[in-house]
Amino acid sequence: MFEHYSFTAAGRFMRYVQIDTQSDPQSATQPSTEKQKDLSRILVEELQAMGIADAHMDEWGYVYATLPSTVEKEVPVICFCSHVDTAPDASGTGVKPILHRNYTGGDIVLPDDPSVVIRSSDFPYLEQLKGHDLITASGTTLLGADDKAGVAGIMDAAHFLMTHPEVKHGKIRILFTPDEEVGRGTARVDMQKLGAQFGYTLDGGEAGSLEDETFSADAVTIVINGVITHPGYAKHKLVNALKIGGELLARLPKSELSPETTEGRQGFIHPVRFEGIAERCVLEFIIRDFDTALLRPKEEFLRALTELVVESHPGASYEFTITEQYRNMKEVLDQHPQVVAHAREAIRRAGLSLRMESIRGGTDGSRLSFMGMPCPNLFTGMQGIHSMKEFVSVQDMNKAVETIVHLCCIWAE
């Protein structure tokens, strides 16, 4: 299908990364930064230029577009989704993408700051990329492959399908979201308007990887109330909430159950914020596990520890609140096994070996899955994300385009 076709994903990518789309966790607006729309507007123009008449951006910065079906029969509507924003962890202003043709191995020194070196020892995947063309940033910014590699892949697949009407596929919906990196990527998605039965996010790493599992996630907020008096006359009266909070943190397990002591499929209890005054303090935790049923025992452990510590300070009291954040998408995907099965087949047809992976975090796909659109995560090739050492292989990006096109065909077979 692709013999005489040259992909343009890399060219698109080089253009998109130069547009600053950094999101801002401190902002309450939607999208969190207005500049994200700068890229979204360009995507709409390019989609329209391909002949996709309904491509548009809504007031919240979401881009929707439809590739019409090329088959007579009814087939499920499939959505491909990527996020336009880049992470707040490193600057996204003035990104200068550099194309390194025919990578021959070894470390890559970035010219604008030679202390930034992409080391093959830090990225074992580089070994597999010898002979590829790599794209990096210049050393002072992130690259934004997360997730503009996904955006470019979907755009190029759309271009391929619009210029190859002989390729048989059903109706395809395209969705570009803002603010994924600040956890609000799905906040304003209109699922009814989207109208897709199944979806795929393009927000994954190594070529051939397919992620069908995320953490299940809860948040716990603990409020500790002390007893306040004038400190000069406080003997046997004052109970300092800050000290109780500090004691609680100090008694968390040191060799297990934390992000810094776990990996693979292990879950954790992680304090993320501690603030207050002597009278009252608030501790925020995130609780994570792949198995939703294993969140509760972690929360009960934390509650029991809080009880124990607070009890030893007569007069003090506490409130303990659990909030659901998101759930492992596998719970939904297992009810629709064809979604992952078709992705596996598409990766096979693209000539790649499949790598099934679990995400020690959440994706927009986990939320979309629970909003009614089962949605695993496909690879884009991005590496070293959220840092100045970010890079992506042109050949991997093209494989992502091929995988998308194969997927569209498989759903129509």
Ligand SMILES: [Zn+2]
């Ligand atoms: Zn991402």
